[in-house]
Amino acid sequence: MQTAATDVRAARDELTELDRRVGDGDHGVNMDRGLSAVVERLDDPALPPRETVGQVLRLAATTLMSTVGGAAGPLYGTALLRASKVTDRPDLSASGVVSMMEAAVEGIVARGHASVGEKTMVDAWQPAAEAAERAEDAEDVADVLRAAAEAAAAGAEATVPLVATKGRASYLAERSAGTQDPGARSSAIILAAAVTAAEGRDA
Template identity: 45%
Template sequence: MITTKDLQHLFALIAADIAAHRDHLCELDGAIGDGDHGLAMDAGCEASVKAVAALDPAQATPAAAFNTAAKAFLNAVGASSGPLYATAFMRAGAAVKDRPDLSDEEFLRAFAAMAAGIQERGKAEPGEKTMVDAWKPAADAALDAWASGASLLECFDLAERAARQGCEATRDMTAAKGRASRLGERVIGHIDPGAASAAIIIASIAKFVEQHDSCRIDM
């Protein structure tokens, strides 16, 4: 089972990995945007991990952890990624309701709810050079693998691969959303920074699942 304490660790992993890639994300954004995506994501993830870490894991449910992360991220980030990730975390919280801890399937459903929330809030479809190009293929890959009997670890391995492939595919796309959409074909050849940060977050979640699985085996 995945507990609130486990989720505190997950948010710490995400924050650390985004921080490590902050400057690269800013470079990607500088090519087709205003150059601050790495700073925004770093600020949002740092605020989220601090807020979630302040919860008492013996009292707070996983839903409370996701909702706390949502509020903190939104308060820290005024850019478009703020409402998108706030919605993602709120949808994850709604997906697990008042469960005291999460089964593998419930955690996977929370992940899928994050992806759906981002797509719906952003009103984006795959192929429009946004973070949806990483999130939707990742969620679809994980859900399909689960339906075929794969383990949670296998599901997130496939999700991470799909996210990286989706991110890389944005290099050959024009943009239909945001500031980059004004640049027309000049954005071709550049990876979407939102897709890049999404791929990092999904890789962090996959790493968390791997570590959690190893701990379960050791026990």
């Protein structure tokens, strides 16, 4: 979460510009604010320490829901809340990462009623979950996360030519083509941050 907050802050202007083209123009600012709030709560000595992955994800979920405006807060919040229910352990194995990814996708789909090809964050998360499952036999958890992150990045990039049929971008119809979906892009950034964090832990 700390790495994600740093990386999203660095990409804030990029995300805002993408959202300006197809949405409200505030995705970068909203995600920066939300993840910064998550880190503040994780570092708050007045709160009890989080001892499991699930506890961290649950705190992140509730914080994003309360601080990120638009559709992103509820979507990310639901994804992480679902993921928290299958990760109540101090560390994740490869199979634990797969379960986390699958639960997150289920949460996003349940909340947003979107599917791959509709130019939403599902276009990043669904291939990420599928890639994690294919890489489940890898010995290193970072390898599973890397497979997921690379698939998410490719999925986000693949939204560029798509015409949005869900969310605010769908109001633009054909004009939404040519711009990467900002939610898919921020998803790819966050999953890449998970790889960085895992590699740092292993080192």
